[in-house]
Amino acid sequence: MILNGIITGLIMGGILSLPVLGVAVIYGITGIPNFAIGVIGVFGGFLTWYFLSFNMGIAILVGVVFCFAIGYIIQRILLTPISERGGDSTLFFIITVSLGFVFEGLMRAIFPRPSISLALPRIGTINIAGVTVEGFKIFALLFALGTLVIIRLLEEHTEIGKSWQATSQNLKLAKLIGIKTNRVFSIASGIGCALACVGAIFWGSLYNLNLMTGWDLGFLGFIIAVVGGIGNIWGGIISALIMGMVMSFSGYLLGGMWQSVILYFIVILVLIVAPKGILGSERSL
């Protein structure tokens, strides 16, 4: 049972780390806490479901590209202008939650079913020390970790990545040396939403997606990022894996009802005891 719990926890944590990564990328670069990315990601998941019977690859692409575009556009026309006018975290919290309302409403209005599950291929099963795990779950975990590594490499070894770092560290200087900071912000927001969409697609194929899943993924993504030290990508991944374990074991021991109670309780405790997160963060809220 223990091994089973650990594996389930790792996989849950791995999938959750995608929206966490989304929050961390957006917050790390733009300094905006975005609570809508979960809902936007699940919207992309619904789009993928809608086109799934047509062609799987295209369906996933439609969802992810759509989310990237939405992230890009909302940053461009709404969030960056407000940020330039001097909006604080509380204001962004309210605005992005309102954006979440809009996308939740759109989902309710557009899609014929309020709850879906994505039928993606399961890629066989793998046996780990007597516990059988679906290949698809392992793939999800590896994909999440791979994405993290790719983003890290991009950030440190490419021209675009360096302009991200410059923008997040010193906005005025970055502008001065000719970096198009507005574009950097928009791309970061787009990537964050696209990551949330990939997370939602995995979530939707292992569990299910409904109108509320977006909020759960968004809030979970945000609080896990906070526990890891918001904006700190490694901290985010570690805390996602730990939180996956917490969810998995509290689910086993106390039943599904208590899963999120325990999870949120731990997060509130972390906020009280170590407000900067377990690994700390360069930026503070």
Next chain:
Amino acid sequence: MLLLPSLFVFKGGYLQEVTGYVYLFLIQGYVAWFLFFKSGQPFFGYSVTMAIGAYATIVLTEMFQWPLFASIFIGAVLATVIAVLMFLSTSRARGFYVSMASFLLAILFPKLIEALQPITGGRSGLYFGGLTALVGYKTLYLLVIFLTAAIVAFFLWIMGTKTGRILTLISENDRLTQTVGLNTRKYKILAYSIAGFISGFGGALYVNYTGFISSVDIEVFTTLYIFFIPLIGGSKVFYGPVLGALFVILIPELLVPVERYLRIFFGLIFILVIVLLPEGLAPNIQKLLRKMNPKRA
């Protein structure tokens, strides 16, 4: 203006029920106005303090057979304790982290209510006769109006006293207030106590009026709607939350025929108001009135 809807009591029915909700949420809206906007305390747990007042009232009267008024009082006291504990435990953190801790509590609480289903009824909720059974629906409606007016008057009074002015000073510049030798911690605890007590009392009143509460009524969106009341209405003027409550509670009623699109409208309206009218509705309505009637200005 506040007393105008009391006319509905004679007509009864649907309008009375809806305006009742406006009053009950107006109480919470004024709590947010007082604690967040006037005292500058980053608190987002309004649905939690409200729910504690409501659930304590039901559980104490129904399960422990306590007298109703004692239960309402204890419910309000419990809400006070939670609000003050929230403040004390997060006093090491700053700014947005404090908001997040209380906001997470607002997410956690309905889940806790669901996990404790044998006691709280979870999603299926609890029914409650309470004051409605005691004094009747119409009397209770008038009582709600009276109490709302009294609570609003109390908040206006306290903002005019020395304590209120110190709270305003804290919200404008916390450090400076400390520097001039005032014990800001004491005043903040006082602000949280007042807010917690009134919010808890308002919650108890809510459940007496509606006769029912479930985890769905106190989900995290409730806290956001409560916070939107002073934000949308305008926090600078004292009647801002009244406009906000009318807006937040009545607009959904008007949009019932297109309920499918409710959240889209709501989200867009919130964004538009925040972006275009950062001061809220009230000051702009004032300006509009002045334009329409230049002599008075």
